[in-house]
Amino acid sequence: MRDKPWYPVLYMFVMTAFFSSILIGLARFTRDRVELNERSAVERAVLECLAVELPARASSLEVHRVFLDRVSGPVPAYGGAYVLREGGKVAAYAVPLDGKGYWDRIKGFIGIASDKRTVTGISFYEQKETPGLGAEIVQPPFRSQFTGKRIADGRSPIGIMPVGAALGPSKVHAVTGATQTSTRLEKIINDGLLRWRSDLASAGGGQG
Amino acid sequence: MNWTGELWQMLVVCFAAVFTGNILLTTFLGMCPFLAVSRQVKASVGLGFAVVFVMTCTTVLNWLAYRYVLVPLDLEFFRFILFIIIIATFVQFVEMVLERYSPALYQSLGIFLPLITVNCAILGASLFMVIRGYTFLVTLGYGFGSGVGWMLAIVAMAGIRQNMSMERVPKGLQGPGIALIIAGLMALGFIGFTGVL
Amino acid sequence: MMSADPAREMTASAPKGPKKESALGRAAIEGLWNNNPVFRQVLGICSTLAVTNLVLNTAVMCLALTGTTALSCLTVSLLREWTPHRVRMMVQTLIIAFYVILVDIALKAYWPDMSRNLGPYVGLIITNCIIMGRCEAFARSNPPVPSFFDGLFCGLGYSFVLLLVAVPRELLGMGSILGIPMPYFSTGWDKWIIMVMPPGAFFTLACLIWALRAFQARGEEESA
Numbered sequence: 001m002r003d004k005p006w007y008p009v010l011y012m013f014v015m016t017a018f019f020s021s022i023l024i025g026l027a028r029f030t031r032d033r034v035e036l037n038e039r040s041a042v043e044r045a046v047l048e049c050l051a052v053e054l055p056a057r058a059s060s061l062e063v064h065r066v067f068l069d070r071v072s073g074p075v076p077a078y079g080g081a082y083v084l085r086e087g088g089k090v091a092a093y094a095v096p097l098d099g100k101g102y103w104d105r106i107k108g109f110i111g112i113a114s115d116k117r118t119v120t121g122i123s124f125y126e127q128k129e130t131p132g133l134g135a136e137i138v139q140p141p142f143r144s145q146f147t148g149k150r151i152a153d154g155r156s157p158i159g160i161m162p163v164g165a166a167l168g169p170s171k172v173h174a175v176t177g178a179t180q181t182s183t184r185l186e187k188i189i190n191d192g193l194l195r196w197r198s199d200l201a202s203a204g205g206g207q208g
Numbered sequence: 209m210n211w212t213g214e215l216w217q218m219l220v221v222c223f224a225a226v227f228t229g230n231i232l233l234t235t236f237l238g239m240c241p242f243l244a245v246s247r248q249v250k251a252s253v254g255l256g257f258a259v260v261f262v263m264t265c266t267t268v269l270n271w272l273a274y275r276y277v278l279v280p281l282d283l284e285f286f287r288f289i290l291f292i293i294i295i296a297t298f299v300q301f302v303e304m305v306l307e308r309y310s311p312a313l314y315q316s317l318g319i320f321l322p323l324i325t326v327n328c329a330i331l332g333a334s335l336f337m338v339i340r341g342y343t344f345l346v347t348l349g350y351g352f353g354s355g356v357g358w359m360l361a362i363v364a365m366a367g368i369r370q371n372m373s374m375e376r377v378p379k380g381l382q383g384p385g386i387a388l389i390i391a392g393l394m395a396l397g398f399i400g401f402t403g404v405l
Numbered sequence: 406m407m408s409a410d411p412a413r414e415m416t417a418s419a420p421k422g423p424k425k426e427s428a429l430g431r432a433a434i435e436g437l438w439n440n441n442p443v444f445r446q447v448l449g450i451c452s453t454l455a456v457t458n459l460v461l462n463t464a465v466m467c468l469a470l471t472g473t474t475a476l477s478c479l480t481v482s483l484l485r486e487w488t489p490h491r492v493r494m495m496v497q498t499l500i501i502a503f504y505v506i507l508v509d510i511a512l513k514a515y516w517p518d519m520s521r522n523l524g525p526y527v528g529l530i531i532t533n534c535i536i537m538g539r540c541e542a543f544a545r546s547n548p549p550v551p552s553f554f555d556g557l558f559c560g561l562g563y564s565f566v567l568l569l570v571a572v573p574r575e576l577l578g579m580g581s582i583l584g585i586p587m588p589y590f591s592t593g594w595d596k597w598i599i600m601v602m603p604p605g606a607f608f609t610l611a612c613l614i615w616a617l618r619a620f621q622a623r624g625e626e627e628s629a
Contacts, residue, residue: 002487002489007489008489008491008492011487011488011489011492011496012492012495012496015496015499016499019499019500019503020286022503023285023286023503023506023507023510024283026507026510027283027285027510030510030511030513030514033514033515034510034513034514034517037513037514037517038517040517041517041521102402103229103234104340105340126521128524130458130598130601130602131458131459131575131578131579131601132578132579132580132581132596132598132601133598133601177598180402233603234455234603235455235603236450236451236454236455236603236606237451237452237455237529238451239450239451239454240447240448240449240451240534243447285506285509285510286506287528288502288505288506288509288528288531289498289499289502289506292498292502292531292532327532328451328452328529328532328533329451331528331529331531331532332451332525332529332532335525335528335529336524336525338525339524339525378615378619379618379619379622380614380615380616380617380618380619380622381611381614381615383447384447384614385611385614385615385618386611388607388608388610388611388614389607389608389611391607392604392605392606392607392608392611393604395602395603395604395607396599396604399602399603399604
C-alpha cells in the first residue's frame with residue numbers, strides 16, 4: 001500500500017484530521033473558560049478603578065457576580081462609560097482608556113465620581129511596557145496618586161508631571177525614567193476623558 | 209474610522225515597524241538568517257528584498273484568511289498552522305512564477321526564497337498583526353514596514369561586518385558573538401527613534 | 406530558522422551507539438554542552454530572546470519549548486515507519502504545531518496573565534529551528550525512547566543558556582529575580598535600565614557566548 005501514489009495524500013489527510021480533531025475538541029472544552037478569563041480581566045479593571053472592594057484572591061466567578069450586581073455598561077447615554085450604581089443612583093463612571101503606549105497598546109479605565117470631577121482610581125488590563133520601568137504604571141505607587149484628584153476643564157483634564165515638580169489638584173507624578181510611557185499615558189487618559197465629555201454632552205447626559 | 213485617519217495610522221504603523229519597533233532589533237525575530245547571511249552586503253540586499261516582498265504579501269493574505277475564514281468558523285487557534293501553510297504555498301508559487309517568467313530575477317532572488325519559508329519574522333509579523341487587531345490598510349503598512357525594517361537591519365549589519373573583517377576579535381567572540389554585540393549597538397541606536405513618534 | 410544546514414551538522418555528531426545507558430548519557434552531554442544549540446550553533450534564539458527580561462516568562466517559554474521538542478521528537482519517531490519521505494517536513498510541522506497549540510490553549514484557559522505576557526511568542530515556537538532540526542537529524546531515524554531524550558536534553562540545553570541570559574537581565578535591570586527583590590540590588594544598586602530593554606539581550610547573550618566558548622575551548626585544548 002505504501003508504494004501507491006495516493007498513499008502520501010491519504011497519510012497527510014489522516015494525520016491532519018487526527019490532530020485537528022483533538023485540538024478542536026480541546027478548544028471547545030476550554031472555550032467558556034477562555035471567554036470568562038477575558039471578560040474577567042476587563043471586569044476586574046472596572047471594579048478596581050471604581051474602588052469597589054473585592055475579596056482577596058477573588059475568583060473570576062466572584063468578580064463576575066460583583067460586577068453584575070453593581071455595574072452596568074457600557075452605557076451610551078453616559079458617554080460609553082461603565083456605571084456603578086448605589087441605591088439606584090449613579091455613584092461613579094468607569095471611562096475606558098485605549099491608546100498606543102511605548103511598545104504596544106495600553107488599555108484600562110479611569111474612574112470618575114458622580115460629580116464628574118473627582119477621580120476614584122485608575123486601572124489597566126492590557127499593557128506591554130518595559131518591565132520595571134513603564135510597566136510600573138500598573139503598580140499601586142503610581143496608580144494610588146490618582147485617587148481623589150480633580151480633573152480640570154479644558155484640553156488637558158489630567159497632567160503627568162516630572163518627578164519632583166509641584167503638583168496641582170489635577171496633576172500626578174510620572175514614573176521615574178519612563179518618560180515615553182508617561183507622556184503617552186497622559187495623552188491616552190486625556191483623549192479618553194475628552195471623548196467621554198463630548199459624548200456625554202451630545203447624549204444630553206446632564207441628568208447624571 | 210474615516211479614510212484619512214486610517215491612512216495616517218497606516219503610515220504611523222509603517223514608520224514604527226521600520227524604526228521604533230524594528231522586528232529584528234526589538235523582538236529578535238529572524239535572527240538565524242540574520243546571523244548567517246549578514247556577512248556580505250550583496251546577499252543581504254537580495255534576501256532583504258525577498259523578505260520585504262513575501263512579508264507584505266503574506267501578512268495581507270493571512271489577514272484575509274484570518275478575518276474571513278478562521279473568525280467566522282470560530283477556529284482562531286488554527287492560525288498557527290494556516291499561516292504557515294499560506295506562507296509556504298505563497299513562497300512556492302512565487303518561486304514557480306519567477307522561474308518561468310523572469311529567470312534573471314530568479315537567479316538573484318530564487319536561492320533566498322526557500323530560506324524565507326522558515327524565517328520566523330514572517331510568521332511573527334502575521335501573529336503580531338492578529339494580536340494587535342490591525343485593520344486591512346494598517347496591516348498592509350505593518351507588513352511592508354516590518355519587511356523594510358528587517359532589510360535595513362541586515363544590510364546595515366552586513367556593511368559593518370564587511371568592514372570588520374580585517375579587525376582582530378577575541379577568539380570566543382568571533383562570528384555570532386561579535387555580530388550580537390553589533391546588533392545590540394544598532395538596537396540602541398534605533399531606540400533613539402522613539403522620540404520621533 | 407534554517408533547517409537544512411544545522412540538520413546536517415547535527416547528524417554528523419548524533420550519537421549512534423545502540424547501548425541504552427551510554428546513549429542516554431551521551432545525549433545529555435551532546436544536548437547540554439558539546440552541541441548546545443544556543444552557544445555552539447546560535448540557533449533558535451528568536452522565539453525566546455524577546456521575553457528574557459523576566460526570569461518567570463523565560464522559564465515558562467523554556468518549559469514549553471523543551472516539552473514541545475521532546476514530545477515532537479517522540480511522535481515523529483513513533484510515526485517514522487509510516488511517514489512517506491516526500492511529505493515528512495509537512496508532517497513534522499503539523500506535529501510541532503499540534504503541541505504548540507496545545508500549550509497555547511492551556512495557557513489561555515488556565516494562566517491568562519502569562520498568555521497575555523508571552524503574546525505571539527508561544528506560537529513562534531513552531532518556527533524554532535531547534536525542534537525541526539532534531540526531528541530531521543535524529544528522531545526520524547531512531548527509536549522513540551532515545552528520540553524523546555535527545556529532544557529533551559536539547560531543549561534543556563537551550564533552556565539553561567536562556568535562563569543564564571534572563572537572570573542577569575532581571576537582576577541588573579530591575580534588582581529582582583522571579584519578581585522577588587534581591588538584597589543590595591533592589592536598594593543600593595543603580596538599576597541598569599538598558600538591561601531590560603532589547604539591546605540588553607544582545608549584549609548579555611554575546612558575553613555569555615564569549616564566556617562559554619572560551620571555557621569550552623580551554624577544555625578542548627586540555628583534552629587534546
